[in-house]
Amino acid sequence: MVKRKEPNELKVDAEDGSGSEDSSSDNEEIVNVDFDFFDPKPDVDFEAIKNLLRQLFDADNTLFDLSALADLILSQSTLGSTVKTDGPESDPFAFLTVVNANIHRENPAIRQIIDYILSKTRSNEAFNKKLKELLGEGTKNNTGIIFSERLINMPIEVVPPMYRMLSDEMQRAVDNGENYRFDYYIIISKSFTEMESKLDDEDERPKKKKKSRYTKSSETYYFHAEDELFQRKSEHYMTYRFSKESQAADSRRTFQDYGISPQGQLMLISSSNFRDMIDEMLTLFAAPPQQ
DSSP, rough: OEEEEEEEEEEEEEOSSSSOOOOOOOOOOOOEEEEEEEOOHHHHHHHHHHHHHHHHGGGGGSSSOHHHHHHHHHOOTTSSSSSSSSSSEEESSSSEEEETTTTTTTSHHHHHHHHHHHHHHHTTTTHHHHHHHSSSSOOOOEEEEEEEEEOOOOGGGGGHHHHHHHHHHHHHHHHHHOOOOOOOOEEEEEEEEEEEHHHHHOOOOOOOOOTTTSOOOOOOOOOTTHHHHHHHHEEEEEEEEOGGGGOOHHHHHHHHTEEEEEEEEEEEHHHHHHHHHHHHHHHHHOOOOOO
């Protein structure tokens, strides 16, 4: 079932092969792409969702049973969205959903996620204490874990409709007596910092002396533009190093060659701030009007 069709006119920079850091308006082209939003389909989306989860957890993806997690996500067929461009039987380029951590806490896949989150927040005492309160046995709180990922070149404009639809779906589920009224949301994501680029070290061509854009920095940058907004709305927020970083795959080492050091990111958002966050996102990242 198509939930909503969002035709987006996207402006992208054309590669001119010059290697220059300055771009010209002459090197831009207009690409029209129609994005369709679908309910998750277990018989179609399993492998793509699993691959997107692998991308989300980066170097630490081997710590989780991603097949079981994908199965759980896809079992919620009326909750969450996938984004496709070639019909309902094609692979999704993005997905978003929420899982009730308290109801599914004994599911092995969610148990792994909870244990991981608690271990990564040990260095942040206040955050860790709050998560133990929310996720412990016998808690009276309801906490949703947001799972969302997309291909790296997907436009930000697809994100606000997914969150708006998720909010509407949760309300419908609550109206039908299902337990999707959450007190808090945990958002799992990733960001990156800059590091020295190996390519700069290997480049022996004469060049002007200038500060490298790949010098080490503690500043956080975002793979997903919406995460900056999420951070501002968070009650607790932190980044962390991946446990399996030293065993990174070739794709991750390519990031490092270009001076990008990925890291995990956790955000805890109250239900009231979550609603405000969606409203603000719809304003900040609205798709441009059709010409």
